Amino acid sequence: MKNVIWALVIILLIIHQDNWFWTDDTLVFGFMPIGLMWHVGISLCAAFVWYLATIFAWPHELEYHDNAGNEEGDSK
Amino acid sequence: MRDGLTQLIIISIYLCLLLCLGVFASRLFRGTKKDYLLASHSIGPFLLLMSLFGTTMTAFALVGSSGEAFSEGIGVYGMLASSSGIIHSLCFFLIGVKIWSLGRKYGYTTQIQYFRDRLDSDFIGILLFPILVGLVIPYLLIGVMAGGTVVQTMTAGAFPNLEAFSDPSPARHGGVPPWLGSLAICTVVLVYVFFGGMRGTAWANAFQTLVFMVLGLVTFVVIANTLGQQNSMFENLKAVTSKVPFEKVTREHMSQTKFFTYLLVPLSVGMFPHLFQHWLTAKSANSFKVPVVCHPIFIMIVWVPCVLIGIWATTLKLPPTITPNAVLPFLVKSQTGPVLAGLLTAGILAAIMSSLDSQFLCLGTIFSNDVVGHYIGHERLSDRQSIWLARTFIVLVVVVTYGLSLMGYKSVFAMGVWCFSGFASLFPLIVAALYWKRLTAWGAYACVLTAIGCWLYLFQDSEFGANGEYAVMLGEYEVMPVVVIFFSSLVAMVVVSLVTPPPSQETLARHFD
Numbered sequence: 001m002k003n004v005i006w007a008l009v010i011i012l013l014i015i016h017q018d019n020w021f022w023t024d025d026t027l028v029f030g031f032m033p034i035g036l037m038w039h040v041g042i043s044l045c046a047a048f049v050w051y052l053a054t055i056f057a058w059p060h061e062l063e064y065h066d067n068a069g070n071e072e073g074d075s076k
Numbered sequence: 077m078r079d080g081l082t083q084l085i086i087i088s089i090y091l092c093l094l095l096c097l098g099v100f101a102s103r104l105f106r107g108t109k110k111d112y113l114l115a116s117h118s119i120g121p122f123l124l125l126m127s128l129f130g131t132t133m134t135a136f137a138l139v140g141s142s143g144e145a146f147s148e149g150i151g152v153y154g155m156l157a158s159s160s161g162i163i164h165s166l167c168f169f170l171i172g173v174k175i176w177s178l179g180r181k182y183g184y185t186t187q188i189q190y191f192r193d194r195l196d197s198d199f200i201g202i203l204l205f206p207i208l209v210g211l212v213i214p215y216l217l218i219g220v221m222a223g224g225t226v227v228q229t230m231t232a233g234a235f236p237n238l239e240a241f242s243d244p245s246p247a248r249h250g251g252v253p254p255w256l257g258s259l260a261i262c263t264v265v266l267v268y269v270f271f272g273g274m275r276g277t278a279w280a281n282a283f284q285t286l287v288f289m290v291l292g293l294v295t296f297v298v299i300a301n302t303l304g305q306q307n308s309m310f311e312n313l314k315a316v317t318s319k320v321p322f323e324k325v326t327r328e329h330m331s332q333t334k335f336f337t338y339l340l341v342p343l344s345v346g347m348f349p350h351l352f353q354h355w356l357t358a359k360s361a362n363s364f365k366v367p368v369v370c371h372p373i374f375i376m377i378v379w380v381p382c383v384l385i386g387i388w389a390t391t392l393k394l395p396p397t398i399t400p401n402a403v404l405p406f407l408v409k410s411q412t413g414p415v416l417a418g419l420l421t422a423g424i425l426a427a428i429m430s431s432l433d434s435q436f437l438c439l440g441t442i443f444s445n446d447v448v449g450h451y452i453g454h455e456r457l458s459d460r461q462s463i464w465l466a467r468t469f470i471v472l473v474v475v476v477t478y479g480l481s482l483m484g485y486k487s488v489f490a491m492g493v494w495c496f497s498g499f500a501s502l503f504p505l506i507v508a509a510l511y512w513k514r515l516t517a518w519g520a521y522a523c524v525l526t527a528i529g530c531w532l533y534l535f536q537d538s539e540f541g542a543n544g545e546y547a548v549m550l551g552e553y554e555v556m557p558v559v560v561i562f563f564s565s566l567v568a569m570v571v572v573s574l575v576t577p578p579p580s581q582e583t584l585a586r587h588f589d
Binding site for chain 2: 012017021022024025030033035036039043051053062
């Protein structure tokens with residue numbers, strides 16, 4: 001599943017370069033330029049992909065240090 | 077009441093509220109160095125989200141984005157907002173959590189402390205110190221100068237007969253002059269950082285982030301209604317956007333390769349020293365989950381209204397002397413009533429100050445921790461002495477920044493991009509330090525020296541940021557300077573690391589096992 005998450009991040013970065021809307025002046029809902037609307041969609045998709053990342057790709061091994069660090073931390 | 081006076085009163089009340097918040101936070105201060113600099117690692121998910129977001133959103137996000145949208149059109153959102161939604165969270169996820177974990181384990185407070193330990197090198201601290209400070213100072217200047225402009229524009233007309241408050245532009249005449257507005261902002265931030273430390277900073281950030289998000293949305297609705305003159309919000313949005321010229325609702329004049337290479341600019345977040353310090357304040361690794369998910373949405377909430385307001389401004393007759401940085405404050409003032417304009421100014425200042433505080437605190441920490449503390453010996457300084465040392469340096473940093481802000485004025489957007497490009501060029505260093513065992517101290521020196529050498533060369537080539545359209549030509553393709561700097565530093569780091577002896581097993585064991 002981790003690989004799927006990273007693949008989704010790469011897809012987001014690729015579709016971020018929306019050359020196909022470069023000179024398109026369509027106004028979505030009559031007020032939102034389509035080039036801007038596309039990138040709003042990317043922002044929302046990014047939040048969803050990162051939500052999936054916190055579920056399926058979270059580095060749980062680092063949680064250990066939360067407890068260990070309380071005892072060991074700040075020794076320097 | 078005179079035009080501008082209401083706004084001045086509201087701004088003054090807001091600044092006093094912040095002072096009270098700082099004083100209140102200082103009453104919870106536990107008296108230790110760890111509490112002053114890292115809030116005793118007590119920051120939970122919500123405060124972490126608000127402080128990380130508030131810190132990354134500065135004058136650049138509000139004043140710069142609306143000004144750039146006014147000049148260049150909607151492309152500014154894709155260039156920095158949607159890309160940041162992907163890349164900032166990536167940095168929190170891949171770098172922030174790991175740094176937090178190592179920081180808790182080994183007691184780091186600053187980036188330099190981490191790099192010295194990871195690379196087993198004292199020199200990396202000497203090398204990084206002037207570069208990090210040198211790159212944070214322009215970032216600070218963006219906030220201080222934009223704050224002065226906003227206050228002047230919003231209070232224009234308050235004192236039309238005072239000689240010191242006169243200005244050739246009618247849009248600014250009679251307003252609090254920038255030197256005074258910037259001074260007030262620096263003083264307020266200094267007071268709550270000085271007394272409240274990291275806890276005061278985190279609280280003030282959370283409060284100010286809420287203020288600027290809510291007031292930003294109110295601004296958007298009020299300006300849309302005023303400009304649209306229709307019966308409903310939806311009709312107003314349609315009416316006002318339909319008048320925007322073609323080149324502003326598209327990216328007709330924007331280079332596609334330049335847009336693509338802007339993707340590297342948000343990587344700067346991985347190397348911001350003030351964000352490094354904020355990451356270390358987290359209560360647990362899980363505290364990062366909320367910022368990772370919500371950050372792209374928060375960016376959208378702030379940037380979309382600003383970009384739309386910026387392109388709407390192109391349909392209005394604005395004073396010919398107006399600069400892009402003054403577009404948002406001018407619209408707020410001309411399209412809303414004085415009370416709302418005053419509140420909205422407070423919102424803009426909130427965004428600016430929520431970044432300044434972390435940067436002031438961070439620079440004070442670097443000076444006291446990585447220079448004085450490191451060379452005198454941390455064990456020879458009591459917590460009380462360390463805190464006063466940090467406070468002294470915070471005052472010095474504020475004084476120097478304020479002094480520099482009086483020397484000149486450049487586009488918020490152009491200065492921001494140069495500053496972010498410098499930090500982004502050091503991004504390979506932090507990623508390699510965390511994930512590449514073969515990174516050596518010599519590779520790190522090569523990375524830093526190449527990055528700063530290329531940055532200085534291209535910066536002077538751009539007439540020290542004055543040429544806002546500056547780009548590097550790679551064959552027939554126009555790319556952002558960050559591409560050249562980033563890949564040069566990456567190649568230098570990899571090549572030099574591979575030809576120099578690998579780090580000791582002991583160092584690798586500390587950082588990778």
